[in-house]
């Protein structure tokens with residue numbers, strides 16, 4: 001049975017694990033985990049016997065299977081494996097003014113969006129709090145000497161389908177890893193109950209809604225969950241989120257050639273974005289082998305953006321990052337063949353035997369990128 005990640009227990013659970021130790025050990029341990037990004041076995045402030053004892057009950061969950069770097073823009077993508085044989089991905093994106101990490105909340109995804117490599121591959125399981133946080137801790141170490149400034153939950157999985165663990169991870173990112181709530185964004189495919197619940201948490205975290213189409217017929221084709229939560233409900237929930245938190249929602253729109261990039265699509269989007277007072281992010285779609293179409297050409301994206309702007313909508317065209325390294329979410333996992341692992345971030349040693357690597361399940365097809 002896999003041991004839990006050291007980044008999973010909360011302070012009360014740590015106090016129980018440290019039963020019999022002086023009270024200050026819990027504080028030392030928490031500081032080591034969150035300020036230094038070190039596992040208990042690496043903490044020289046703890047006595048060797050305690051380090052050994054803790055290594056029997058908690059152990060880092062993610063081991064690096066593969067790392068890809070795009071020399072063109074500095075994007076780094078990691079494929080992680082876990083002891084129970086699932087694969088998940090994290091992408092680190094350095095920009096001139098910030099360093100952003102895109103983390104996964106689930107291994108695979110059950111939402112089955114057709115244009116998405118992760119959706120094509122299917123669902124494996126929810127990630128634990130520790131598995132989510134280990135991605136952030138690794139990214140922080142890899143970003144150094146620059147400061148990791150932004151966290152986006154836009155990797156594999158639907159964050160609100162793993163609500164409680166994502167919320168705990170977000171609270172620790174803000175409270176213990178010191179990243180401002182306004183620099184954290186959770187992206188949902190439009191799970192309305194999750195949006196409403198998240199709005200009531202009293203956080204200043206941003207919300208991105210992956211819309212991709214502004215009429216129900218097309219959206220249900222691209223995003224099957226639209227049949228359960230149609231556009232009018234998603235837009236109303238986005239409006240409520242804004243009213244309750246004061247934070248602007250952004251609508252994510254993967255630009256798909258000939259599918260959702262026509263003038264009429266822009267006009268429909270302008271109406272719902274105005275209704276929700278949402279910002280629009282246009283994302284050139286990274287091509288995926290399991291989806292027959294491609295991203296829109298640059299000229300059409302520019303025309304689409306202009307049409308929205310003319311209708312009073314705030315628009316950003318997101319730079320397409322990491323196209324040289326299969327940066328579309330789920331693509332690396334899809335194309336993965338087990339190979340010699342390398343080390344990155346806080347992992348100074350590989351926690352499990354190489355036989356675990358062979359057990360890594362590679363999802364069958366490849367898929368989105370709303371990265």
Ligand code: SF4
Nearest residue numbers: 109111113116119157
């Ligand atoms: S686009 Fe997001 S919600 Fe849809 S299948 Fe992919 S990871 Fe899941």
